[in-house]
Amino acid sequence: xxxxxxxxxxxxxxxxxxxxxxxxxxxxxxxxxxxxxxxxxxxxxxxxxxxxxxxxxxxxxxxxxxxxxxxxxxxxxxxxxxxxxxxxxxxxxxxxxxxxxxxxxxxxxxxxxxx
Amino acid sequence: xxxxxxxxxxxxxxxxxxxxxxxxxxxxxxxxxxxxxxxxxxxxxxxxxxxxxxxxxxxxxxxxxxxxxxxxxxxxxxxxxxxxxxxxxxxxxxxxxxxxxxxxxxxxxxxxxxx
Numbered sequence: 001x002x003x004x005x006x007x008x009x010x011x012x013x014x015x016x017x018x019x020x021x022x023x024x025x026x027x028x029x030x031x032x033x034x035x036x037x038x039x040x041x042x043x044x045x046x047x048x049x050x051x052x053x054x055x056x057x058x059x060x061x062x063x064x065x066x067x068x069x070x071x072x073x074x075x076x077x078x079x080x081x082x083x084x085x086x087x088x089x090x091x092x093x094x095x096x097x098x099x100x101x102x103x104x105x106x107x108x109x110x111x112x113x114x115x
Numbered sequence: 116x117x118x119x120x121x122x123x124x125x126x127x128x129x130x131x132x133x134x135x136x137x138x139x140x141x142x143x144x145x146x147x148x149x150x151x152x153x154x155x156x157x158x159x160x161x162x163x164x165x166x167x168x169x170x171x172x173x174x175x176x177x178x179x180x181x182x183x184x185x186x187x188x189x190x191x192x193x194x195x196x197x198x199x200x201x202x203x204x205x206x207x208x209x210x211x212x213x214x215x216x217x218x219x220x221x222x223x224x225x226x227x228x229x230x
Contacts, residue, residue, distance in 0.1 A: 006157075032215065043119070043205055043221030044158075051215075090157060094216060101146065101165060101216055102173055107157040 002027045002095040006106035013081045014114055021076040021089050021109045023065075029097030033074040035065055038088040038108075047089075050074060061085070081113045117142045121206050121222035128196055129230050136191045136225050138206030146209040146216055147189040148173070149181065151202040152224075158205065164189055165211070196229040203227075 003026045013019045025031055032051055036044040048059025055067045065076045076089060091106040119140045128134055140147065148163035150173075160173030164183040178200055180192040189208075193200060206222040 034219075036219070036221075041223075043223050044207075044219070045221070046218045049218065092158075101163060101171075101211075101214060102160055103148075103216060103219070104160075104174075105150075105158040107155060 002031075002093055002098060002102075002104050004091050004093045004104055004106040006089075006091055006109045008109050009107075010110045010112060012112045012114065015083050016080050019078050019081040019085070019111065019113070021091075021111060023074045023076065023091030023106060024072050025074060025091075025093040026072060027093060027095035027097070029095050031072075031074075032094040032096065033065075033067065034092040034103070035059065035063070035074075035076050036090045036092065036105075037061075038090065040087075044090060047076070081111075083113050083115055086111055086113045117220070119206055119208050119220050119222040121204075121225050123225060124223065125226050127228045127230065130197055131195050134193050134196060134227075136193075136204060136206075136227070138189045138191065138222060139187050140189075140206075140208040140220070141187065142208060142210070142220065143186065144208035144220070145186070145211045147183065148207045148209075148219070149179070149189070149191045150205045150207065151175065152205060153202050161191070161204075165214070196227075198229045201227060201229050 034049045035047040050067045149161040150158040162181040164170045204225045207219040209216045
């Protein structure tokens, strides 16, 4: 079975500081990993994905994520946070051994960037 | 403009009164899916469809029905809604690479309240 965990309900960071939003996963095969962002009263928007290849994936709005197979993690990062980055962030995983095509989402992490 | 359109945006109904939430995408995507979002639980998949006339259960299918008669439309049907189905619902679509989800595009959501 595939699962994903976001251990922090909320992350607070000052504007201009680096930010990290954590995600760990569990799969039996190879992971396909995604990050999505949800702004208030909006649907989720795609940020980036890891399928295979380089462990550092670059995405939209200056975000990047690092795939770490040994730690089964896919943390989202940004070198310098903006107030406008404040939103709800979701990590998602699909197991390559999953015969279906279900994507499992984490519970979400609220990012608060203070001026 | 490429988009996933859900209607209605808000819906208040009473227990047992059948309702349908519509979802339409204009990107010719094979894959479509319904999720519900509840506080602390993140997004949970209700049903998904890999193509016309092909639907599969997600994590929480009980009390819901779907159909995929046309590629662009994927309505969610609640035959006899109950208060525990009060939630924020999202429809999403994605192109497929082989059987792999490439990138989900989400609708703006439907806030359903069942009294």
